[in-house]
Amino acid sequence: MSKNQNTFIKKQKAELKKRKQKEKLEKKLDRKSQPKDGSLDNMIAYVDEFGNFSDTPPEPPIVKKTNPTQTNQNRVKTNQNFKNHE
Secondary structure, eight states: OHHHHHHHHHHHHHHHHHHHHHHHHHHHHHHHHSOOOOOHHHHOOEEOTTSOEESSOOOOOOOOOOOHHHHHHHHHHHHHHHHHHO
16 A cells, blocks of 8 residues: 555656656746846846935935025134133
């Protein structure tokens, strides 16, 4: 009885192996039949601020404009404070 089971299992394994080889060959032929487009535009991927990949470039960041007189006044104050601490 064990002899029959062994041959049955061997046949199943052989069929499975044959089926997998056939599927692999079909996938290989499908890949070869598809046109190759190796242009740089198709290979570029962008990463957004959250780490997700996308095909479209991100929007440019919004630049906040500051009043230059305010920054100069702050610099003067910090320089005066620095001189007082010396």
